[in-house]
Amino acid sequence: MEESVPVWELRNVTKRFPGVVANDSVSLSLVAGRIHGLLGENGCGKSTLVKVLCGVHQPDSGEILCAGQPVVLSDPIAARRAGIATVFQEFSLVQTLSVAENIYLGRLPGNRWRIDWPAMREGARRVLGRIHVAIDPDAIVGELSTAGQQLVEIAKAIAANASMIILDEPTTALGPDEIAELHRLLLRLRDDGRIILYISHRLDEVVELVDEATILKDGRVVSNAAETPVEISAIVLKMVGRVDEHFPKAANATSDALLDVRSIHTSNRVAGASFTVGRGEVFGLGGVLGSGRTEIARALFGVDVLRQGEIRLRGKSLKLLSSRDAIAAGIALVPENRKSDGLFFNFSGLENISIAGLGRITRGAMLDHARERRLAHGLIRSLRITPTAGTALVGELSGGNQQKIVIARWLFAEAELFVLDEPTQGIDVGAKIAVYQLINELTAAGKGVILISSDYDELLAMSDRIGIVSRGRIVAIRDARSLDKADLVKASADQEELAA
Numbered sequence: 001m002e003e004s005v006p007v008w009e010l011r012n013v014t015k016r017f018p019g020v021v022a023n024d025s026v027s028l029s030l031v032a033g034r035i036h037g038l039l040g041e042n043g044c045g046k047s048t049l050v051k052v053l054c055g056v057h058q059p060d061s062g063e064i065l066c067a068g069q070p071v072v073l074s075d076p077i078a079a080r081r082a083g084i085a086t087v088f089q090e091f092s093l094v095q096t097l098s099v100a101e102n103i104y105l106g107r108l109p110g111n112r113w114r115i116d117w118p119a120m121r122e123g124a125r126r127v128l129g130r131i132h133v134a135i136d137p138d139a140i141v142g143e144l145s146t147a148g149q150q151l152v153e154i155a156k157a158i159a160a161n162a163s164m165i166i167l168d169e170p171t172t173a174l175g176p177d178e179i180a181e182l183h184r185l186l187l188r189l190r191d192d193g194r195i196i197l198y199i200s201h202r203l204d205e206v207v208e209l210v211d212e213a214t215i216l217k218d219g220r221v222v223s224n225a226a227e228t229p230v231e232i233s234a235i236v237l238k239m240v241g242r243v244d245e246h247f248p249k250a251a252n253a254t255s256d257a258l259l260d261v262r263s264i265h266t267s268n269r270v271a272g273a274s275f276t277v278g279r280g281e282v283f284g285l286g287g288v289l290g291s292g293r294t295e296i297a298r299a300l301f302g303v304d305v306l307r308q309g310e311i312r313l314r315g316k317s318l319k320l321l322s323s324r325d326a327i328a329a330g331i332a333l334v335p336e337n338r339k340s341d342g343l344f345f346n347f348s349g350l351e352n353i354s355i356a357g358l359g360r361i362t363r364g365a366m367l368d369h370a371r372e373r374r375l376a377h378g379l380i381r382s383l384r385i386t387p388t389a390g391t392a393l394v395g396e397l398s399g400g401n402q403q404k405i406v407i408a409r410w411l412f413a414e415a416e417l418f419v420l421d422e423p424t425q426g427i428d429v430g431a432k433i434a435v436y437q438l439i440n441e442l443t444a445a446g447k448g449v450i451l452i453s454s455d456y457d458e459l460l461a462m463s464d465r466i467g468i469v470s471r472g473r474i475v476a477i478r479d480a481r482s483l484d485k486a487d488l489v490k491a492s493a494d495q496e497e498l499a500a
Contacts, residue, residue: 257279
């Protein structure tokens with residue numbers, strides 16, 4: 001059938017880097033009017049393939065075809081001219097310019113002497129209207145939400161008449177309502193005849209959205225669009241070569257109270273939150289972005305000082321005036337944004353592990369580097385972190401390895417309470433399962449875990465109890481087994497409902 005003829009094709013594309021074959025004879029067919037998922041674990045070759053398609057990398061062999069004709073995408077400008085637009089996790093927007101200026105950046109209307117500002121605004125208004133996005137063309141991009149900025153990126157692609165739009169982890173920083181809005185837009189673009197190449201680790205979203213999927217493993221296609229059932233367990237099997245229980249929850253909760261939070265208030269949204277966490281328990285915090293989940297985590301870690309209320313750990317009242325006080329008390333935080341808040345990119349993985357527990361390796365005024373290496377390498381082995389983390393800068397490691405290094409840091413520091421804020425965000429299925437197994441190991445050792453997650457399936461499966469957060473307080477606490485996904489979705493729309 002005519003509609004099945006691919007507009008873009010990669011045929012046997014290979015891309016090598018020193019010591020590694022990132023893409024090994026990869027073939028991919030992309031058809032107009034379809035949303036095509038590109039899936040695989042971190043390090044499988046997805047990012048390299050996208051960079052080949054958007055002109056950042058040139059293939060060492062193989063060819064790229066557009067409408068059946070070979071093309072050379074020599075650089076990103078050539079790719080854009082050919083009709084390929086890419087929306088990366090980190091946006092390519094100028095924060096201080098307006099929406100209209102960003103949409104037409106690099107091709108401003110007018111002539112060499114004068115920019116036609118009215119034409120630019122009207123053009124931006126038309127483009128935004130076509131995709132049903134209610135954003136003022138004169139709004140400053142840096143003042144928009146993350147979701148708003150993402151929609152501006154897509155509007156740029158539409159204004160440039162892109163026939164294919166590549167989205168790399170587009171929902172990482174979005175809440176449920178924003179994700180639903182984005183997906184509605186992508187479906188409209190699909191129905192308008194555009195190709196959407198969609199890359200995401202959130203498989204529940206993928207199976208609801210995509211029409212077909214290609215799966216990569218170790219740089220090769222292990223399942224093409226015709227072979228891939230769009231179903232979570234089948235995708236996991238193809239990606240990781242096994243079907244582990246997707247959420248391997250261990251029941252280690254006890255009634256022995258580790259943490260007691262009593263009506264805490266801060267100047268940053270927390271307004272009377274109260275809850276307890278037992279030894280060996282995973283206490284989940286559910287709620288939409290902006291409900292106060294992360295702000296509660298900040299209060300527990302001493303980032304935001306209490307104005308009122310009390311935090312007791314092991315029965316002892318804590319005075320947390322800084323993160324240093326929290327660390328000394330045995331509280332650990334794995335932050336939502338590990339890149340900006342959790343890692344030192346000028347340090348190796350080993351140094352990132354030891355940084356919060358230097359007291360364990362101090363002799364007088366000197367650091368015992370031999371002991372540091374011994375303890376850190378023990379954690380690297382036990383957490384199955386890549387051995388190169390001992391010497392490589394942490395920025396050179398995969399997202400899954402980076403996340404495990406942040407957790408290893410707090411094991412090194414001998415923490416007792418682990419606050420995990422979106423711990424599996426942006427990592428692949430195999431790395432997610434590894435994080436879940438780490439949570440089980442923590443609770444088996446009698447540690448307490450507070451889990452904050454926008455992934456409802458994850459929150460329900462890995463928690464023992466769940467507190468619903470609304471306006472900075474816990475409005476309901478329920479046994480996780482008594483809730484289902486529909487309850488949490490409903491609670492996101494009306495968080496007071498579960499308080500009844």
